[in-house]
Amino acid sequence: xxxxxxxxxxxxxxxxxxxxxxxxxxxxxxxxIKQAANNLDNVKNALExxxxxxxxxxxxxxxxxQYIGKFFTAKDTAGRVIxxxxxxxxxxxxxxxxxxxxxxxxxxxFIWARAxxxxxxxxxxxxxxxxxxxxxxxxxEREQKALEEAIRKNRLRMAREKRKxxxx
Numbered sequence: 001x002x003x004x005x006x007x008x009x010x011x012x013x014x015x016x017x018x019x020x021x022x023x024x025x026x027x028x029x030x031x032x033i034k035q036a037a038n039n040l041d042n043v044k045n046a047l048e049x050x051x052x053x054x055x056x057x058x059x060x061x062x063x064x065x066q067y068i069g070k071f072f073t074a075k076d077t078a079g080r081v082i083x084x085x086x087x088x089x090x091x092x093x094x095x096x097x098x099x100x101x102x103x104x105x106x107x108x109x110f111i112w113a114r115a116x117x118x119x120x121x122x123x124x125x126x127x128x129x130x131x132x133x134x135x136x137x138x139x140x141e142r143e144q145k146a147l148e149e150a151i152r153k154n155r156l157r158m159a160r161e162k163r164k165x166x167x168x
Contacts, residue, residue, distance in 0.1 A: 046071040109126055110126035
C-alpha cells in the first residue's frame with residue numbers, strides 16, 4: 001500500500017512539473033514574438049525618421065544598419081558609444097536576420113523577420129501603401145472562414161425549411 005501511494009505521489013508531481021514546463025515554454029515563446037514585433041516597430045520608426053531626413057527610404061535590399069544604425073546608438077555613463085543595433089535589435093530575430101524590401105523608395109517599404117520562438121513566427125511591418133503579405137494571408141483566411149460559416153448556416157436553414165415542408 002505504501003509503495004503505491006509513493007508512486008502515485010511521484011506521478012502527480014511529474015505531471016505537475018511537465019505541465020508547468022509547457023506553460024513556461026508557451027509564455028516564453030509569446031514574449032519572444034512580442035519582443036521581435038517591438039524591435040520591428042523600432043526599426044520601422046527609424047526608417048520613418050530616415051525618410052524625413054532624406055525624402056526617400058533606403059534602396060531595395062539595403063543593409064539597414066548602414067542606413068538607420070545611427071538611430072540605435074547611445075552613450076554610456078563613461079561617454080563611450082554603444083551600438084544597440086547588434087546587441088538589442090537584431091538579437092530578437094531568428095539567425096539575427098531582418099529583411100527589407102521596397103517597390104518605390106520614395107513611397108513604400110516592407111520589413112519582416114522571424115522571431116526566436118520555437119516556430120520562428122514571422123513578424124512584419126511596412127508603410128500603409130505597401131500590402132503586407134502576412135496580414136493579407138490572415139485576412140484572406142478570415143474571409144474564407146466567414147464564407148464557409150455563411151454557407152453552412154444557409155444549408156442548415158434550407159434543410160429546416162425542407163423538413164417543415166415535409167411535415168405539412
